[in-house]
Structures are given as C-alpha cells and as structure tokens.
Amino acid sequence: MVTVGLLYPGHSAEDDYQALAARLNGEVRLPVVTTSVGEDAHRVDALLDLGRAERLAEGAVQLKQEQPDSVMWACTSGSFVFGREGANIQAGGLAQAVGVPASSTSIAFVDACKSLEIYQVAVAASYPEDITQHFVRFLAAAGIEVVSTGSNGILTAAEVAMLTADQVIDMVNAADHPDAEAVLVPDTAMHTLAIVDDLELATGKTVLTANQVTVWKGLDLVGPVPSLPDLGMLF
Incomplete structure (x- = not known):
C-alpha cells in the first residue's frame, strides 16, 4: 500500500481525500495533517502567509509520524503565488523535513x-x-x-x-x-x-x-501511478 501524506491548509474540503481513501478500500492511504491558517482569504498577502515555510514545517513534523512514501502540499494558491521557483523551494523544504519525495498542487x-x-x-x-x-x-x-x-x-x-x-x-x-x-x-x-x-x-x-492532481502527483513521486476508478482521464 502506498501512503501519500497530505499537508492541507485549515479546514474546508480535506474530507474529499478521506472519502476517496475509503472508496479505494485501502489501496492508497491519504493521511491529512492540517496546517495553520492566519487569514482565510484569496488575497496575495494572505496566501503568501499561508504557504510560508514555518507553517509547512510545523505540519511536516506531524506528517512524518504517518511514515508517508511521499508528501504533497495540498494547496494551489498557497504554492503558485510564490512562482515556480518558490514552489520548488517549498517542495524541497518538505522533502528535506520528512525525508521523502515532495511536491505541491501547483506543480x-x-x-x-x-x-x-x-x-x-x-x-x-x-x-x-x-x-x-x-x-x-x-x-x-x-x-x-x-x-x-x-x-x-x-x-x-x-x-x-x-x-x-x-x-x-x-x-x-x-x-x-x-x-x-x-x-x-x-x-x-x-x-x-x-x-x-x-x-x-x-x-x-x-x-x-486540484485534489485529483494532488493525489496523482503523490503517487507519481513513488512510482507508476495505478489506474484508479472514477477519477477521470488522468488515472
């Protein structure tokens, strides 16, 4: 069984992943650790704060306990506002903190x-x-x-x-x-x-x-992505 660890900002649709894991009957584990949120706002300053290294590092410590095979920063706006280089730095920091391959939804x-x-x-x-x-x-x-x-x-x-x-x-x-x-x-x-x-x-x-590509990339970081039902052409 592959375990894709998910760092998710706050509380909104994290149950989307939990429902998928239940549908897959244990084929893929998708443990979620929620990261802290300053202000819930689709505004550049709030999103830069949401994705800052300190918030991700705190979540990474908790997620490491799940022994994931890969880690995803499951946030699009909190990664793309940093640009491609900044998003790569985010992913690199997570990989170093948890000790497994990491990426983000934007990537x-x-x-x-x-x-x-x-x-x-x-x-x-x-x-x-x-x-x-x-x-x-x-x-x-x-x-x-x-x-x-x-x-x-x-x-x-x-x-x-x-x-x-x-x-x-x-x-x-x-x-x-x-x-x-x-x-x-x-x-x-x-x-x-x-x-x-x-x-x-x-x-x-x-x-x-966003949630679909996040799961896909988490699996892609580990090896060949399995064909999974009801998840569109990507799977």
Whole structure:
C-alpha cells in the first residue's frame, strides 16, 4: 500500500481525500495533517502567509509520524503565488523535513498536463481575477497556454467548500473554450474527487481538479501511478 501524506491548509474540503481513501478500500492511504491558517482569504498577502515555510514545517513534523512514501502540499494558491521557483523551494523544504519525495498542487497541475501532452487549457477558478492570473502566469512559465478563464470571485476557502456538485459543473462549463484541450479547476477547497467523471462528461474533455492532481502527483513521486476508478482521464 502506498501512503501519500497530505499537508492541507485549515479546514474546508480535506474530507474529499478521506472519502476517496475509503472508496479505494485501502489501496492508497491519504493521511491529512492540517496546517495553520492566519487569514482565510484569496488575497496575495494572505496566501503568501499561508504557504510560508514555518507553517509547512510545523505540519511536516506531524506528517512524518504517518511514515508517508511521499508528501504533497495540498494547496494551489498557497504554492503558485510564490512562482515556480518558490514552489520548488517549498517542495524541497518538505522533502528535506520528512525525508521523502515532495511536491505541491501547483506543480502537480503542470506535471499532469505534460503527462497527458496538454498545452492549451481553460481555467475554472473559484478565485478573484487577480489570483487567477497568478495561476495563469505559473502555467505560462511551464509552457502551458491558458485560452480562457473563469474567475468566480469567491474570497474564502470556507465558501468554496460549500459549493454543490451542480455549481462546480456549471463553473467548469462556463470557463470552457473550444480551443482548450482540458479544463483546470485549481482549488483544493473545492470538493471534486467524487465528480471528476461527471465534469468530463459535461465538458466532453479532460478535466483536472486540484485534489485529483494532488493525489496523482503523490503517487507519481513513488512510482507508476495505478489506474484508479472514477477519477477521470488522468488515472
């Protein structure tokens, strides 16, 4: 059994991972350690504070007790606001602290796209527009073109966690574009792991969600990613 340790900021949709682990009947362990949060806000200063090294280091100490095979910083905005270099520094710090390979959700999006040879995407974001543009630039730096965006202006992770499946599907459909090879849904505060297949059915194309790519990358760090049910084209 592979254990992917997850560092998750605060409390919003961490139960998405726990529900997935239960569905997989022990095939993959997904222990979650929640990190501290100063202010729950999709705002640059708050996100830089959310992802600072001290907060991650505190969580890493707890997560090490789970003896994970890999570690993921399960936060998109709290990684991409640091840029590619900053995100790599985050991941490197976690790897050093826990002693296993580590990455983050933002890096996972890039690696998942490249794994599927996807280079033109739409972004269906819960964030305000300025935060969405940080993600667009993060993707662009990796050679992934964003052909359309939908920014929904939701200010807190707590609010995002309350979105229904139908609301998420509507958000993804609204952001889609004919030129996009896939739609990216970048918020680990959004419950998506039970509806990835529904999102792909609604759009007729690959959909990559934050919690989905986080699990995928955690497995990818360990070895070949197993084929898992109901998790879309990526799996």
